Amino acid sequence: MTDREHLWLRLAVDLVILTVRDGQLQVLVIERANDPYQGRMALPGGFLRAGEDLRQAAERELVEETSLDGAVLHLEQLATYGAPDRDPRGRVVSVAYLAIAPDLPIPTAGSDASRACWAPVEDVRDDLAFDHNQILRDAVERARTRLEFTTLATVFCGPTFTVGDLRHVYEVVWDVTLDPRNFSRKVVQTPGFIEPTGTRRIPPTGRPAALYRRGSAEALHPPILRASPGTDG
Amino acid sequence: MTDREHLWLRLAVDLVILTVRDGQLQVLVIERANDPYQGRMALPGGFLRAGEDLRQAAERELVEETSLDGAVLHLEQLATYGAPDRDPRGRVVSVAYLAIAPDLPIPTAGSDASRACWAPVEDVRDDLAFDHNQILRDAVERARTRLEFTTLATVFCGPTFTVGDLRHVYEVVWDVTLDPRNFSRKVVQTPGFIEPTGTRRIPPTGRPAALYRRGSAEALHPPILRASPGTDG
DNA sequence: CCAATAGTGTCTGTGAGACAGTATCCG
DNA sequence: CGGATACTGTCTCACAGACACTATTGG
Numbered sequence: 001m002t003d004r005e006h007l008w009l010r011l012a013v014d015l016v017i018l019t020v021r022d023g024q025l026q027v028l029v030i031e032r033a034n035d036p037y038q039g040r041m042a043l044p045g046g047f048l049r050a051g052e053d054l055r056q057a058a059e060r061e062l063v064e065e066t067s068l069d070g071a072v073l074h075l076e077q078l079a080t081y082g083a084p085d086r087d088p089r090g091r092v093v094s095v096a097y098l099a100i101a102p103d104l105p106i107p108t109a110g111s112d113a114s115r116a117c118w119a120p121v122e123d124v125r126d127d128l129a130f131d132h133n134q135i136l137r138d139a140v141e142r143a144r145t146r147l148e149f150t151t152l153a154t155v156f157c158g159p160t161f162t163v164g165d166l167r168h169v170y171e172v173v174w175d176v177t178l179d180p181r182n183f184s185r186k187v188v189q190t191p192g193f194i195e196p197t198g199t200r201r202i203p204p205t206g207r208p209a210a211l212y213r214r215g216s217a218e219a220l221h222p223p224i225l226r227a228s229p230g231t232d233g
Numbered sequence: 234m235t236d237r238e239h240l241w242l243r244l245a246v247d248l249v250i251l252t253v254r255d256g257q258l259q260v261l262v263i264e265r266a267n268d269p270y271q272g273r274m275a276l277p278g279g280f281l282r283a284g285e286d287l288r289q290a291a292e293r294e295l296v297e298e299t300s301l302d303g304a305v306l307h308l309e310q311l312a313t314y315g316a317p318d319r320d321p322r323g324r325v326v327s328v329a330y331l332a333i334a335p336d337l338p339i340p341t342a343g344s345d346a347s348r349a350c351w352a353p354v355e356d357v358r359d360d361l362a363f364d365h366n367q368i369l370r371d372a373v374e375r376a377r378t379r380l381e382f383t384t385l386a387t388v389f390c391g392p393t394f395t396v397g398d399l400r401h402v403y404e405v406v407w408d409v410t411l412d413p414r415n416f417s418r419k420v421v422q423t424p425g426f427i428e429p430t431g432t433r434r435i436p437p438t439g440r441p442a443a444l445y446r447r448g449s450a451e452a453l454h455p456p457i458l459r460a461s462p463g464t465d466g
Numbered sequence: 467c468c469a470a471t472a473g474t475g476t477c478t479g480t481g482a483g484a485c486a487g488t489a490t491c492c493g
Numbered sequence: 494c495g496g497a498t499a500c501t502g503t504c505t506c507a508c509a510g511a512c513a514c515t516a517t518t519g520g
Binding site for chain 2: 006010011049050222
């Protein structure tokens, strides 16, 4: 019964990589090639290795799956999931990380045999393996909250972007429509949120928009609060 | 080298139990009786057991250390700490939980040989074993944020409390002074925050104050935002 | 009466939301 | 010129903070 006091287990690190593509919030998923849940969609992840920090493991998985530099991207710990029966192979506790990426040209330059692809969150939110549906739900809610209180929305965009691009991120992630004029005033007035680059982008139609880059601020004071506290299933 | 792919480790669950006592934010700490960091202060915790969920383990530790029912108290997962060298005994990853308790008469009715006691956060914030200083910092910051956006402050109080008691919680946790009149209006007007019991409490001096119990709401709309974004080390 | 705490009413500045109006591109 | 998008100005309402004032106890 010393086993009760000293349970040995394996620790997995799973990734929820979110982006905004084609006007939708999308998540990077893989199709499982092996044993449990074979053929099912799942979040990318892997086991923690010796000598590795949790964040290091998350960054390593991120590179393996998307060829993205985890040290540059936004990457934050989400939560840890440890229900005894969450993995049929045995006791596996999973630390989930939330990553935010701009719209990448091709997601899967990975080396793994498993195919990786972007999928709209709405399309896969109930079809993932393990307890990944719950993890994805928690990740989306975290991202929505981060948009309220931090400058995270700029990470969804590329290195330079217009105020309209930034507004588009908010509208897609929150699933709302925002007044472009009020949003512009709000964002420009918030110190450290965005910095003008001096250049402009000429759209197919309409007046050219000023291009910005992300500012130095991390937190938003005051925050951009959502009107309704998100009551969508 | 299969060891690199399948690292086995032990998972600990550590608790940050906060309360407001004697006008200070205090945390429950134990004095370590055994091997690493013997005699040093540390957060209470223990290893995950077979068949146990993470939250179950946290509730079990909570009962062992404080004889409090973890199912009733506020208990939320804080974060997971997994630096390779965080525990001299070997690879141990720790899932930290944040618990909020009202001012208890005696903290240590626990069975463990280790002595448990309340200590002001300020007094122990740099003297804890392992990486518990960092965990404590994160926990306090989480609690401060929770007070802004949830009705968590009522959990610091007993089953019934006055508006002044509730204000006292905010003032101690945030380390600020609040206008009693504005605070009262704000709290009473927020639907679901507090419910009148119809009874009153007679203080040593002054007008009797109405007693309330916690309301049904969990989230605060709108939130009670701190003025300054906490720049204390 | 005074001291002390509880609670109400009022003013003011700030910011969000609504929306008219102006600016600048393409065709 | 019209169509479309970017951006500015103005109004209104709600709320946070400051603070005068009233209410209710004990001594």
